[in-house]
Structures are given as C-alpha cells and as structure tokens.
Amino acid sequence: MKHCIKCNDVMEHLSNSMLRKIKKAATEFKHSDKEEMHKMKISALQFSNKKNCEYCYLEDLAYLTTMMRIKAMQQKNPCLRIPFL
Numbered sequence: 001m002k003h004c005i006k007c008n009d010v011m012e013h014l015s016n017s018m019l020r021k022i023k024k025a026a027t028e029f030k031h032s033d034k035e036e037m038h039k040m041k042i043s044a045l046q047f048s049n050k051k052n053c054e055y056c057y058l059e060d061l062a063y064l065t066t067m068m069r070i071k072a073m074q075q076k077n078p079c080l081r082i083p084f085l
Contacts, residue, residue: 004053005046011053023048036064036071 002011026044029037040061047057 002050004056005051006056007053009053009055011050014050014054019048019050034068036068040064 003009004011022044026041026048029041029044043052043057043060043064046052047054052060
C-alpha cells in the first residue's frame with residue numbers, strides 16, 4: 001500500500017491511462033516563468049508518480065490558481081493589498 005507524502009493517507013487505486021495523461025500534460029508546462037506554474041508541474045508529476053493522493057493534488061492546484069489570480073489582480077490594480085502575501 002502506498003501512502004501520500006503530504007497527508008500520509010492510504011492512496012486509492014487510479015487508472016494508469018489517466019496518470020499518463022496527467023504526466024503528459026505536466027511535461028507541456030516547459031517554458032513557463034511563473035513560480036506557481038512550476039509548482040503545479042511538480043504537483044502533477046508527484047500525483048502521476050503516485051506520491052500524492054488526489055485530494056492533496058487538487059488542494060495544491062486550487063491554492064496555486066488562487067495565488068495566480070491574486071497576483072494578477074495586484075498587477076492590474078497596484079493599490080490592492082492582500083495581507084497574507
């Protein structure tokens with residue numbers, strides 16, 4: 001039995017074809033300069049290599065996309081300040 005490296009829960013069985021598709025999509029993130037995109041790629045590769053569970057993978061994606069949206073709003077409106085950044 002494999003355990004998630006983040007939450008230490010037992011990982012569910014996932015289809016290998018789905019994991020291959022996720023891995024292929026992650027390798028297409030090659031030339032992105034954004035730190036969040038790099039972290040998304042790492043998270044996708046960890047999930048496709050059965051290191052992270054699906055919950056932790058989706059949680060990472062939600063967090064990183066939220067951070068990208070906040071940074072985009074800050075660039076659009078520099079007066080906007082978010083206290084947790």
